[in-house]
Amino acid sequence: MHRAMTVVFAAAMAVVMGAGSGSGVEAPGAGEGGVGAVGQGPERGPVEADVAHHGHVSLWGGRLTVRLSTGNHGPSDLAGATAGLVFSEPLAAGQKLPAGCLWGGDRVVYCQADALRADGRDSEFLLDLRTAGDPAELSVDIATVWNGGAEDRNPDNDKHHVLVPATGDLYIY
Numbered sequence: 001m002h003r004a005m006t007v008v009f010a011a012a013m014a015v016v017m018g019a020g021s022g023s024g025v026e027a028p029g030a031g032e033g034g035v036g037a038v039g040q041g042p043e044r045g046p047v048e049a050d051v052a053h054h055g056h057v058s059l060w061g062g063r064l065t066v067r068l069s070t071g072n073h074g075p076s077d078l079a080g081a082t083a084g085l086v087f088s089e090p091l092a093a094g095q096k097l098p099a100g101c102l103w104g105g106d107r108v109v110y111c112q113a114d115a116l117r118a119d120g121r122d123s124e125f126l127l128d129l130r131t132a133g134d135p136a137e138l139s140v141d142i143a144t145v146w147n148g149g150a151e152d153r154n155p156d157n158d159k160h161h162v163l164v165p166a167t168g169d170l171y172i173y
Helices: 002-017
Strands: 051-060 063-072 082-087 101-105 108-112 123-130 137-146 159-165
Touching: 051 137, 051 159, 063 082, 063 137, 108 123
Parallel strands: none
Antiparallel strands: 051 063, 063 123, 082 108, 082 137, 101 108, 137 159
């Protein structure tokens, strides 16, 4: 069921983000080779990519900042990699997210990376958010929810649980 939900989400992200409509980023599975070519066919085996997330989170006075960098350690190029950020506290309604991100609820944000070349430059998002209240701390779970169907032999570097006390300090993951 989780796999079916991620496929539906990836399709929704492709529609929302305009993938495959001249945006320069192909939808997962599109194309004959290079970025966007996902799956296996007679001329190639399964695509393998190593999605990794890193960055930092800070909380102070109900203000929450998250720097999310998504990279691909290869060996194949990848399109459509999407991270889910799940917060333990609700976020204030009506906030604008950066391009490439969308709301999944009052505690969930999804961000779809730009096309990722193998061992290439990261795709980065800076989220400047407000919590619904003024919590003394919160936690955030960050994980890949869609990697374009690629095989990832090192899934541990794309899953993080970060406890963030309201100190204003940067908590690095």
